[in-house]
Amino acid sequence: MEAAELWVGFVGAGRMAGGLVRGLLQAGKVPASNVLASAPSDKNLDAWRELGCRTTHCNLEVVHRSTLVFLATKPHVLPGVLEEIRPAVGSHHIVVSLVAGVTIQTLQRLLPPSTKVLRIMPNLPCVVQAGAMVFSRGSNAGDAESALLQNLLSSCGLCEEVPESYxxxxxxxxGSGVAYVYLFAEALAEGAVKMGMPGALASRIAAQTLLVRCGQDAAGDGGAPGQAEGGRLHARGYHDLRPAPAGEGSAPGHRHGCRGGGHQPGV
Ligand SMILES: NC(=O)c1ccc[n+]([C@@H]2O[C@H](COP(=O)([O-])OP(=O)(O)OC[C@H]3O[C@@H](n4cnc5c(N)ncnc54)[C@H](OP(=O)(O)O)[C@@H]3O)[C@@H](O)[C@H]2O)c1
Structure with a gap:
């Protein structure tokens, strides 16, 4: 399906939906005029209108006017939303939920039996198109729906189809991993501040130090360990890039596969 033909709806227009739509628009995957978002208030919808998207307070309107419908409300709101939109959902719709903790089985039970359902789990860096997403398909969604979703959402970061149990x-x-990275960055910056560096500069340098991108190619089975196309690094890249010569000491935190030679700092 061509981007210009695709009508994309968002039921719920908060932070995560906003991040996804920015990625889609920036990558030119879909024109803003083909996007319609709903929410009860204008709190978030103003930003969508600034992007050129259409907005409404009516969830049913989103379903009526869209082929691909993202469900992006908080989990406790979702059952009521599904009850509301169910009469308007048909076999031509592709319904993609990004609601945490709600299984495909539940979605399929609360929607008409023939509905093509997919479940996606994004993370916050999707907002800056550096996300890591996994998704799974329901029993009525096929290769075409899976490929469409992967193609669209790769504009927001890494996007892989996985078994739902993943x-x-x-x-x-x-999702939670991002918070640990922030904590780690803060700890790095605090250390520099204790040594006398101004806080703002320390924060910028700590953030830059953590700009290690674990790209699709690197993380994939075919990727060369430690280094991949475009200079992106594998998650275990440091170990592979810097094997510890005997007697010199190994990489910080290196505990796996060490058979003597250098000592391990911090162990
Ligand atoms: N944030 C994350 O890091 C993250 C990561 C993975 C998955 N998720 C999932 O993404 C979903 C949304 O999270 P979020 O962080 O984007 O939340 P959020 O910023 O609070 O957005 C929720 C949106 O739902 C709207 N809403 C509330 N009641 C509604 C209703 N009855 N019908 C239609 N829309 C309604 C809100 O409207 P108003 O604009 O009027 O308030 C708001 O636009 C959650 O289920 C969460 O599990 C979030």
């Missing part, structure tokens, strides 16, 4: 694992790894 989605909660991903939430821990990459």
């Amino acid at each position: 989605i909660d694992i991903h939430t821990g790894l990459s």
